Amino acid sequence: xxxxxxxxxxxTMRDVAARLGVSxxxxxxxxxxxxxxxxxxxxxxxxxxxALGYRPNKRARELRSGGPNELIGLVVTNLANPFYxxxxxxxxxxxxGYGARVMLGSTGEDxxxxxxxxxxxVDRGVDGLVVAPAGHDHSHLGGTRxxxxxxxxxxxxxxxxxxxxxxxxxxxxxxxxCRRLVARGHRRIGFLGLPPSLxxxxxxxxxxxxxLEEAGIALDERYISRHRGDSALAEEAAxxxxxxxxxxxxxxxxxxxxxxxxxRALRDRTQDQEPVALAGFDDIELADMLHLPLTVVSxxxxxxxxxxxxxxxxxxASTAPQPPRRVTIATTLVDHPAPR
Amino acid sequence: xxxxxxxxxxxTMRDVAARLGVSxxxxxxxxxxxxxxxxxxxxxxxxxxxALGYRPNKRARELRSGGPNELIGLVVTNLANPFYxxxxxxxxxxxxGYGARVMLGSTGEDxxxxxxxxxxxVDRGVDGLVVAPAGHDHSHLGGTRxxxxxxxxxxxxxxxxxxxxxxxxxxxxxxxxCRRLVARGHRRIGFLGLPPSLxxxxxxxxxxxxxLEEAGIALDERYISRHRGDSALAEEAAxxxxxxxxxxxxxxxxxxxxxxxxxRALRDRTQDQEPVALAGFDDIELADMLHLPLTVVSxxxxxxxxxxxxxxxxxxASTAPQPPRRVTIATTLVDHPAPR
DNA sequence: CTGTTAGCGCTTTCAA
DNA sequence: TTGAAAGCGCTAACAG
Numbered sequence: 001x002x003x004x005x006x007x008x009x010x011x012t013m014r015d016v017a018a019r020l021g022v023s024x025x026x027x028x029x030x031x032x033x034x035x036x037x038x039x040x041x042x043x044x045x046x047x048x049x050x051a052l053g054y055r056p057n058k059r060a061r062e063l064r065s066g067g068p069n070e071l072i073g074l075v076v077t078n079l080a081n082p083f084y085x086x087x088x089x090x091x092x093x094x095x096x097g098y099g100a101r102v103m104l105g106s107t108g109e110d111x112x113x114x115x116x117x118x119x120x121x122v123d124r125g126v127d128g129l130v131v132a133p134a135g136h137d138h139s140h141l142g143g144t145r146x147x148x149x150x151x152x153x154x155x156x157x158x159x160x161x162x163x164x165x166x167x168x169x170x171x172x173x174x175x176x177x178c179r180r181l182v183a184r185g186h187r188r189i190g191f192l193g194l195p196p197s198l199x200x201x202x203x204x205x206x207x208x209x210x211x212l213e214e215a216g217i218a219l220d221e222r223y224i225s226r227h228r229g230d231s232a233l234a235e236e237a238a239x240x241x242x243x244x245x246x247x248x249x250x251x252x253x254x255x256x257x258x259x260x261x262x263x264r265a266l267r268d269r270t271q272d273q274e275p276v277a278l279a280g281f282d283d284i285e286l287a288d289m290l291h292l293p294l295t296v297v298s299x300x301x302x303x304x305x306x307x308x309x310x311x312x313x314x315x316x317a318s319t320a321p322q323p324p325r326r327v328t329i330a331t332t333l334v335d336h337p338a339p340r
Numbered sequence: 341x342x343x344x345x346x347x348x349x350x351x352t353m354r355d356v357a358a359r360l361g362v363s364x365x366x367x368x369x370x371x372x373x374x375x376x377x378x379x380x381x382x383x384x385x386x387x388x389x390x391a392l393g394y395r396p397n398k399r400a401r402e403l404r405s406g407g408p409n410e411l412i413g414l415v416v417t418n419l420a421n422p423f424y425x426x427x428x429x430x431x432x433x434x435x436x437g438y439g440a441r442v443m444l445g446s447t448g449e450d451x452x453x454x455x456x457x458x459x460x461x462v463d464r465g466v467d468g469l470v471v472a473p474a475g476h477d478h479s480h481l482g483g484t485r486x487x488x489x490x491x492x493x494x495x496x497x498x499x500x501x502x503x504x505x506x507x508x509x510x511x512x513x514x515x516x517x518c519r520r521l522v523a524r525g526h527r528r529i530g531f532l533g534l535p536p537s538l539x540x541x542x543x544x545x546x547x548x549x550x551x552l553e554e555a556g557i558a559l560d561e562r563y564i565s566r567h568r569g570d571s572a573l574a575e576e577a578a579x580x581x582x583x584x585x586x587x588x589x590x591x592x593x594x595x596x597x598x599x600x601x602x603x604r605a606l607r608d609r610t611q612d613q614e615p616v617a618l619a620g621f622d623d624i625e626l627a628d629m630l631h632l633p634l635t636v637v638s639x640x641x642x643x644x645x646x647x648x649x650x651x652x653x654x655x656x657a658s659t660a661p662q663p664p665r666r667v668t669i670a671t672t673l674v675d676h677p678a679p680r
Numbered sequence: 681c682t683g684t685t686a687g688c689g690c691t692t693t694c695a696a
Numbered sequence: 697t698t699g700a701a702a703g704c705g706c707t708a709a710c711a712g
Contacts, residue, residue: 023699058463059399060689064704085425102444123398267679291631291679339607339631363683400705404688
């Protein structure tokens with residue numbers, strides 16, 4: 001029977017001190033490896049602590065010392081979205097290196113919920129926040145109400161507020177994908193996108209528009225659909241485009257939901273119909289196992305999470321005010337050929 | 341300019357009380373909606389609190405009151421795995437209903453890391469833990485060391501410890517999938533599985549074995565491969581099986597990694613080769629868009645997370661000791677036809 | 681109904 | 697090198 005097996009109310013530093021006939025301060029000093037304590041005493045204390053299985057109360061420690069709580073808040077719309085869960089993984093990777101943990105908050109894309117969640121995380125003592133914002137106005141994240149905590153926005157640049165942010169190269173990635181389609185001879189390229197109110201929506205559309213302009217191809221409203229990222233709507237829009245008298249020979253999709261919709265729309269086309277090329281933002285698991293070839297704009301959300309954490313800890317370390325920084329993650333174009 | 345715009349050191353209850361000329365207790369009572377305070381006073385206090393943007397310090401409150409911290413720890417191997425991120429979503433859904441938040445810990449499948457993470461979460465004052473364990477011995481989660489906190493194991497039953505757990509019907513789901521293959525006339529069914537040391541590995545294999553036994557089919561070692569869930573290894577194993585003199589006419593895979601491996605192995609088969617049927621545990625996004633038909637054992641990890649949270653809060657509510665409970669989530673068999 | 685006292689578990693500050 | 701006192705922000709317990 002080891003000494004830990006005793007249960008009951010958690011041990012306090014006083015208990016440990018009492019058993020050793022020393023003051024709590026001695027235990028405290030030994031535990032924190034603070035100098036100004038005899039080596040022999042320290043050993044005796046540490047041995048007793050180990051034997052008792054005593055663990056100091058972090059909350060009390062932080063309350064008194066006023067130091068950082070080594071806690072980062074992560075606010076996302078929906079963790080089931082692989083983009084956000086991978087972001088969380090990257091964030092946590094860096095956090096553990098700083099001895100920090102991640103506290104989670106989901107907003108379900110509702111700005112009001114986001115506000116509450118952020119406030120709650122702040123009340124719980126996070127040292128900083130990574131927020132993938134639900135709305136397009138971010139002034140509620142203003143430093144003042146947040147006890148001047150550092151905030152990093154993810155996947156969207158700050159609007160109405162000056163904070164750091166980490167972004168994906170939405171514009172560059174989409175332009176490159178569109179260029180590839182153009183290089184393969186496509187002139188009628190349909191765009192299935194996100195609403196312009198979303199940063200990603202407007203940036204990815206801009207990539208499409210610029211690539212077409214570079215190729216001397218005029219934008220054609222009939223080939224452009226911009227709605228929320230719902231695969232069913234995207235599928236419908238794709239079907240409509242493909243039913244035009246002069247249908248697009250290629251589709252460019254602004255995110256994986258749109259890509260899925262497009263894939264479904266292309267699913268039932270017969271061999272004798274003109275094949276339609278497809279390129280899209282966001283990689284897709286098993287893309288190489290689909291029944292048709294697919295080109296995707298790929299990037300690493302884990303890296304995005306790491307970048308966000310790094311900005312946060314750097315900001316935390318420096319007391320001097322620094323201008324807001326912006327980190328943009330590169331994308332790569334990946335061709336997934338179809339199985340024969 | 342609203343009153344919040346003042347920054348500086350966070351306000352305390354004392355500050356609010358001082359401005360109103362009342363005692364901190366009055367503010368405390370008003371804030372918690374405690375009765376035994378005049379309605380007029382309460383309004384006055386709440387108005388001032390709102391005007392000042394004062395937010396009580398939750399950590400101090402919890403330290404003093406000794407009550408629950410409304411915090412649940414979630415320990416998983418890798419949040420990038422959709423199974424775990426969906427589990428997290430379900431857990432959080434229930435938590436918000438109880439005013440609780442989720443603190444995250446990743447183990448990377450390392451039992452030693454798991455131990456540390458769990459200890460850290462406990463030190464940080466979680467009221468309970470949901471753990472998807474990395475190893476197969478769980479005695480380090482024993483109540484004693486955890487300050488008698490409630491623990492719920494996810495996806496694995498407790499070994500060497502008595503706690504609640506939530507499981508997927510690994511056995512039943514696999515048996516059903518295998519039965520379906522048998523019903524379609526298959527007699528030589530290859531199994532691509534997980535090592536028997538994993539609970540899911542042994543249960544899913546058992547489902548396979550029982551279904552075969554029911555059909556009067558003897559197990560054949562040549563058709564059985566049990567390794568870690570790595571799709572490359574699974575692909576290799578599948579290729580070997582298919583190269584046998586009398587190859588299996590169907591493959592049954594024990595998880596999505598194995599399914600992906602099998603799909604890749606089947607990818608390059610030509611039209612004139614015998615088609616090989618495929619069934620597997622875990623649903624796959626876009627399964628209906630693959631180049632071959634696939635039957636999957638589907639279930640809802642979000643539901644698993646909800647169940648875990650529910651067990652946790654129920655256990656927390658009842659002081660009387662209750663025997664460990666086990667919740668098993670049902671699976672359904674889903675047929676994904678291939679596109680033509 | 682409101683205020684005072686004490687103390688949650690720990691650490692800062694100061695004294696020995 | 698060690699200890700005693702005081703208090704982080706808040707609330708239980710007991711006054712008034």
